Amino acid sequence: MGGSSATGADGRTHQITLATHTTINNLYHLDSLLERWKNPLSVAIFAHSQDVKFATALVYALSVFCPQIQALVDFHLVCHSGEMASFPEQDREQFAGLEDCGGVFAKLETHRDKYKNYAIGGNVSYPNNLLRNVARGGTDATYVLVIDIDMVPSADLPQQFLALLKTREPMFDEVFVLPAFEIRHDRKMPASKSELVQLYQVGEVRPFYEELCPRCQAPTNFSQWINLHSPAVGQLEVAYSLNWVDPWEPFYIGPRTVPLYDENFRQYGFNRISQACELHVAGYRFSVLSSAFVVHRGFKVAGEFHKRKDEENRRNRLLFRSFKEGLKTKYPASLRRC
Incomplete structure (x- = not known):
């Protein structure tokens, strides 16, 4: 993973990563966040039920179509045990018509108002602190900034x-x-x-x-x-x-x-x-x-x-x-x- 590093006054090499968390409906914010940060990012995404497949497909698409995301972003998908986070052949229709990075973010935008992070429905709780820890654990940088997406x-x-x-x-x-x-x-x-x-x-x-x-x-x-x-x-x-x-x-x-x-x-x-x-x-x-x-x-x-x-x-x-x-x-x- 690329990004900035520096030798500190203590002689150690320091790196910094931004750690963040979201459901799939707020992932469209990643575009403006990465544009500003331009350094390694660790993103924990919470998905449940049908959203697990959609999240898996869209994260894959971001990695395929967006070179900067491929270079700088690590994704960590968090879902309930028993929910499939694989990428089976029948999910490929999520890619129909996607040609570039802008297209992937446009598709994410269409998902943005499905629900608010804290109102997922189906008695599902948004595990914000678990997600923060997953995002933090996804980097070995010496310093981490944890913010919401x-x-x-x-x-x-x-x-x-x-x-x-x-x-x-x-x-x-x-x-x-x-x-x-x-x-x-x-x-x-x-x-x-x-x-x-x-x-x-x-x-x-x-x-x-x-x-x-x-x-x-x-x-x-x-x-x-x-x-x-x-x-x-x-x-x-x-x-x-x-x-x-x-x-x-x-x-x-x-x-x-x-x-x-x-x-x-x-x-x-x-x-x-x-x-x-x-x-x-x-x-x-x-x-x-x-x-x-x-x-x-x-x-x-x-x-x-x-x-x-x-x-x-x-x-x-x-x-x-x-x-x-x-x-x-x-x-x-x-x-x-x-």
Whole structure:
């Protein structure tokens, strides 16, 4: 697998991979994500019932017709045991009329509104943390950025981050936070911090989850980040460090050794915060990068979620309580709690 690598200040060779997860209906986002990232990607796809065959065929088609995907993307198909993920002859009709990469993505687009990730139906739970772990496990890069497939990072992030590692030796217990934003659906994704700040100042971009859970991102300290004295264009620095506070859910680049996500969390609620809480208890420090960021496509607004969201959130809140108790046993020497 190609991609950037760099020898860090510690003499080790570092590489970075982006790990993401999706159902087949959101896989069309891969096009814009890869166009921006341009480096190795590990994608875990969850499919069930009839979608398993469709997902298998379309992933095969992406690998055949899209050279950049062939070069940079590893796919990992996750389905229920007993569901076939083979590629039998009778599924070849999925290829009828496909001639190029654009055609494959056009076919994926036709599938996009079949259901939302969390409303699959048939009493099927979307195993987001399992998928994150599968995607993470699909790479041996020294650093991994885990984001959802409908998010896009700032431009040239892999090269800038690896350049940063050449100048400073990261702590083994350090993760690098990317402030997270959301943008109006019809706006072009900003590539640089200066573009992002312009959109932020006119309300076209806002902090991620600002309407639904402002506290979940507020500890990032957006006003401090926006007003930073920026280093040279294209140069990345650690701007400031933060202690984790409940209920912060930072997106970050971390060493591949960070604790895995707890796979008991499925559907909506507490899936990422449980891992951030564990990082805190395990002693990690959160270093905010000066000009790198991630942006979610579309404003998250109340009322747009699937019907069972609140019920799932309640179930996962109870699970989170027992998860936190378990951390006391897992890290008996830690004085940190969450």
